Amino acid sequence: MDEDDQVFERFSDFMKEGGCKESFSALIDCIEDTRNMAKCKEHLPILKKCMDDRISYYEPILALAKAGEDKALAFAIEEIQKENEPRGVGDS
Numbered sequence: 001m002d003e004d005d006q007v008f009e010r011f012s013d014f015m016k017e018g019g020c021k022e023s024f025s026a027l028i029d030c031i032e033d034t035r036n037m038a039k040c041k042e043h044l045p046i047l048k049k050c051m052d053d054r055i056s057y058y059e060p061i062l063a064l065a066k067a068g069e070d071k072a073l074a075f076a077i078e079e080i081q082k083e084n085e086p087r088g089v090g091d092s
Helices: 003-017 021-034 043-053 055-084
Strands: none
Touching (some): 003 021, 003 055, 021 043, 043 055
């Protein structure tokens, strides 16, 4: 088992040990059946609400997700600002 598989297995165990085992398992089952995350998007708000309702247990995962969102937003803002900067003569 490679490192990614081990990390996912630990994550999966953590998720299943909390109160959101059913909604997490439904998402994973959908992904395994369809091999397409987009087809399983209806499971995400259910899982997120479940995790929010059990914040004391799932806070570490939610904090990581929030940090990733914040980083992606900061990157997007930086890229937009770069695109909107005036270009000098000869710049393309």
